[in-house]
Structures are given as C-alpha cells and as structure tokens.
Amino acid sequence: MRKLIAVLLITLIAIFSASAASVNLAINKEYIFKDNADPSYPDDGVKLTDGKFASIGYKSPGWVGTTSKQQVIVVDLKDVYQIENVASNFLKDFEAGVYIPNGLALAVSEDGIKWTFINQVAFKYRELPQEKMITFKYTFEKVNKKARYIALKAGSSVWLFMDEFEVWGDSSSKQKAPNGVFLDEIEFDFIDFGS
Numbered sequence: 001m002r003k004l005i006a007v008l009l010i011t012l013i014a015i016f017s018a019s020a021a022s023v024n025l026a027i028n029k030e031y032i033f034k035d036n037a038d039p040s041y042p043d044d045g046v047k048l049t050d051g052k053f054a055s056i057g058y059k060s061p062g063w064v065g066t067t068s069k070q071q072v073i074v075v076d077l078k079d080v081y082q083i084e085n086v087a088s089n090f091l092k093d094f095e096a097g098v099y100i101p102n103g104l105a106l107a108v109s110e111d112g113i114k115w116t117f118i119n120q121v122a123f124k125y126r127e128l129p130q131e132k133m134i135t136f137k138y139t140f141e142k143v144n145k146k147a148r149y150i151a152l153k154a155g156s157s158v159w160l161f162m163d164e165f166e167v168w169g170d171s172s173s174k175q176k177a178p179n180g181v182f183l184d185e186i187e188f189d190f191i192d193f194g195s
C-alpha cells in the first residue's frame with residue numbers, strides 16, 4: 001500500500017511538472033526584421049520560428065543573412081504569455097565575414113506600442129568563442145514579464161546570420177492580448193532597448 005501511494009505521488013508530481021513545463025512559444029509564430037535579409041540569404045518568413053537549426057557554415061539554407069549594423073527582430077506570439085527565457089542562435093563563419101553579434105538587447109510589449117526594456121549585453125571579442133566556425137546561442141534568462149511581442153536588437157559589424165528565435169514560457173499562462181498592432185506597423189525606433 002505504501003508503495004502504491006509512493007507511485008501515485010510520483011505520478012502526480014510528474015503530471016504537475018509536465019503541465020508547468022516551459023515550451024518554445026515562438027514556434028510557427030510570425031516575426032519581422034527591421035532591415036530586410038540579403039537576397040542571397042533570404043528569409044522565407046518561417047526560418048526563425050520553425051524550430052530547426054541550420055548546419056554550421058554560411059551556405060546552409062537555414063540561415064537568414066543580413067548586413068544591418070543594428071538589426072531588430074520582433075516576434076508576435078498573438079496572445080500574452082508569461083515569458084521566462086528568450087534565446088537567439090547565430091553563426092560565426094570567420095572566413096566568410098559572418099561574426100557573432102557584438103551586442104544584444106531585449107524588450108517586450110503587450111500591445112506592440114508600449115515597450116519594456118529587459119536587458120542588454122555587449123560582447124567583448126575575447127569573451128566569445130575563438131573557433132573560426134561555430135554557432136553561438138545566447139539566452140536572456142528570467143525575463144519574468146507578460147508579453148505578446150518580443151523584440152531583439154543585434155549589433156553587427158559585417159554579416160549577421162541567424163537561424164532561430166526562441167521564446168520560452170508556460171503555455172498555460174496564455175491570456176487574450178489587448179488590441180495589438182500588426183507586425184508591419186511596428187515603429188522600430190520607439191522600442192526601448194535601454195540605450
């Protein structure tokens with residue numbers, strides 16, 4: 001009997017933990033770039049949120065490549081969720097002039113108009129991986145904000161290649177969003193990235 005209760009308890013704990021588990025809320029969601037992708041490394045509108053990582057090397061078709069010095073990407077989750085972590089994945093292909101961003105900044109919004117700055121990070125070259133060819137994933141942790149729109153700013157010196165934008169949170173925290181804007185109505189200059 002005691003064993004049975006123990007098994008039941010473990011099962012209950014497992015069910016509870018599973019229901020509160022963090023999932024990638026950005027999967028299959030729409031997003032927009034401030035500056036268009038280069039035609040040679042185009043965005044098909046799903047590359048960043050298809051849950052698939054590209055192969056290492058600039059020729060892999062899963063990458064979106066841009067030469068924007070201050071790129072901004074905004075994902076629309078359609079509803080408001082409690083956001084936990086936000087991760088973005090980049091390529092370094094040194095010989096091809098594709099470098100890890102020199103800095104990242106994160107802001108979130110419930111309506112796409114009023115923005116809350118979350119955090120920013122500047123990377124010193126020496127702190128970054130020194131391999132010539134590598135992928136680099138950065139995660140903003142403990143965002144702990146309710147949001148529908150997630151905006152990431154990435155500073156770049158030459159080429160910026162990105163293949164995934166992940167927004168992690170509990171899907172059961174979903175709430176109907178206030179009237180929001182369409183992604184192509186986003187005023188990028190009004191997003192508060194801290195500096």
Ligand SMILES: [Ca+2]
Pocket residue numbers: 046047048049050051052053054062163164
């Ligand atoms: Ca992808």
